[in-house]
Amino acid sequence: MIDFKLPSLGADMDEGTLLEWLVQPGDEVKRGQVVAIVDTSKTAVDVEIWQAGKVHELIVRPGEKIPVGSVLATLLEPGESVPPTRQAPVVQTIKTEARRRVSPAARKEAETLGVDISLLAGTGPDAAVTLEDVRRAATVKPPVQAPVVASTASAAIDRNAEMRKAIGAAMSRSKREIPHYYLSETIPLRQAGAWLAEQNARRPVTTRLLMAVLQLKAVALATRKFPEMNGFWQDGGFKPAPAAHLGVAIALRQGGLLAPAIHNVAEKTLDQLMSDLTDLVKRVRAGTLRSSEMSDPTLTVTNLGEQGVDAVFGVIYPPQVALVGFGKVRERPWTEAGEVHAIPLVVASLAADHRVSDGHRGALFLAEIHELLQHPERL
Amino acid sequence: MNPQQISAAVIATLKSIAPEVEADELIADRPLRSQVDLDSMDWLNFLIGLHTALQVDIPEADYARLVTLNDLVGYLQQRCPV
Numbered sequence: 001m002i003d004f005k006l007p008s009l010g011a012d013m014d015e016g017t018l019l020e021w022l023v024q025p026g027d028e029v030k031r032g033q034v035v036a037i038v039d040t041s042k043t044a045v046d047v048e049i050w051q052a053g054k055v056h057e058l059i060v061r062p063g064e065k066i067p068v069g070s071v072l073a074t075l076l077e078p079g080e081s082v083p084p085t086r087q088a089p090v091v092q093t094i095k096t097e098a099r100r101r102v103s104p105a106a107r108k109e110a111e112t113l114g115v116d117i118s119l120l121a122g123t124g125p126d127a128a129v130t131l132e133d134v135r136r137a138a139t140v141k142p143p144v145q146a147p148v149v150a151s152t153a154s155a156a157i158d159r160n161a162e163m164r165k166a167i168g169a170a171m172s173r174s175k176r177e178i179p180h181y182y183l184s185e186t187i188p189l190r191q192a193g194a195w196l197a198e199q200n201a202r203r204p205v206t207t208r209l210l211m212a213v214l215q216l217k218a219v220a221l222a223t224r225k226f227p228e229m230n231g232f233w234q235d236g237g238f239k240p241a242p243a244a245h246l247g248v249a250i251a252l253r254q255g256g257l258l259a260p261a262i263h264n265v266a267e268k269t270l271d272q273l274m275s276d277l278t279d280l281v282k283r284v285r286a287g288t289l290r291s292s293e294m295s296d297p298t299l300t301v302t303n304l305g306e307q308g309v310d311a312v313f314g315v316i317y318p319p320q321v322a323l324v325g326f327g328k329v330r331e332r333p334w335t336e337a338g339e340v341h342a343i344p345l346v347v348a349s350l351a352a353d354h355r356v357s358d359g360h361r362g363a364l365f366l367a368e369i370h371e372l373l374q375h376p377e378r379l
Numbered sequence: 380m381n382p383q384q385i386s387a388a389v390i391a392t393l394k395s396i397a398p399e400v401e402a403d404e405l406i407a408d409r410p411l412r413s414q415v416d417l418d419s420m421d422w423l424n425f426l427i428g429l430h431t432a433l434q435v436d437i438p439e440a441d442y443a444r445l446v447t448l449n450d451l452v453g454y455l456q457q458r459c460p461v
Binding site: 206211277306 | 394397398399416418419420423424426427430436437438439440
């Protein structure tokens with residue numbers, strides 16, 4: 001018998017509410033299959049299973065709040081039959097309808113207005129429920145719903161407060177436990193900028209690349225020489241990760257942020273990374289992340305340059321041991337061989353864990369990223 | 380296409396990227412990206428949306444000219460097949 005447990009969904013998510021089962025007792029499941037949807041303080045997550053088997057019993061029911069590590073369901077291993085001592089599984093009502101696509105703004109508005117999203121016909125792409133759908137539904141609602149409105153509005157506020165609390169708890173833990181050190185380095189992007197402009201001039205809008213993709217690739221490649229930046233602090237020691245699964249910090253439109261992983265960044269082409277990044281941002285916004293993306297980033301990269309800041313000094317997301325930040329790419333004076341040129345520059349920063357590395361290695365790591373970004377054609 | 384049609388297509392595309400946008404709250408002659416908080420990924424997706432809606436491929440070299448909603452509508456009016 002296999003116990004299917006709620007996996008860790010990141011340091012700031014220690015519990016979740018089961019929203020929906022996507023399997024029923026008797027179903028065969030494959031490794032990597034999404035079997036349940038769990039809501040966390042930040043977002044709904046598609047939970048995958050990593051063992052093949054046959055669903056025996058669904059233990060947690062939709063609506064129940066459970067801590068990470070709780071047994072959600074039991075499964076029979078391939079070839080295993082139902083143990084006679086166990087009771088027959090309780091038949092549960094299972095929602096089998098397809099996952100509703102709901103824009104985050106619509107979800108928020110629905111909570112505020114007290115509209116039941118499950119009753120709405122979506123008019124957006126893929127039958128997504130849009131803000132207008134919610135508002136239209138709210139205007140035709142009978143006024144007797146007023147008390148519900150009040151309670152769901154406070155639920156929306158609670159959710160934001162809960163997310164802030166979860167982020168606060170994880171970041172407090174980080175600052176309490178991780179002896180951070182911080183470094184920064186200004187990196188000229190003349191070659192990278194010119195290469196990107198030249199590439200994008202030849203590409204239709206649908207396949208253009210962003211500078212962020214070059215930065216991600218450079219960071220991932222640099223971890224090959226500096227494995228002490230990539231991995232986890234666990235059980236009193238550092239465990240380097242075999243591959244760079246970079247957590248990409250993505251702001252949520254309704255506030256807060258998530259940093260799900262793009263897997264095996266060092267092995268992917270820039271085109272693949274661009275399409276992975278596009279897909280990830282879309283799914284963060286739509287609330288369709290997978291549990292493996294939440295639980296296994298080995299090093300986080302944050303790009304706060306979009307907001308116009310020059311540099312960002314991040315707080316490491318435990319159990320990771322480093323965080324690389326990029327500020328805004330700006331054209332600035334830069335001297336080279338005694339001459340001043342106006343070229344695009346970016347400040348890259350590193351927050352790293354002194355239990356694992358020191359400033360000397362950290363500086364070399366940033367220098368390696370600097371060097372890699374001087375040869376964009378090799379990325 | 381007339382400016383109203385183009386403007387409607389631009390707003391519809393914008394709302395697909397940023398669902399919380401209220402068309403009547405947008406100020407047409409102020410920078411769009413700061414009003415709507417579009418990062419470069421959002422901006423690219425917005426242009427891909429316009430490409431799908433209006434069959435216009437906006438070259439990267441023209442991004443700098445497209446600051447306000449008015450800039451966009453004027454630019455698209457010139458570029459759109461009539």
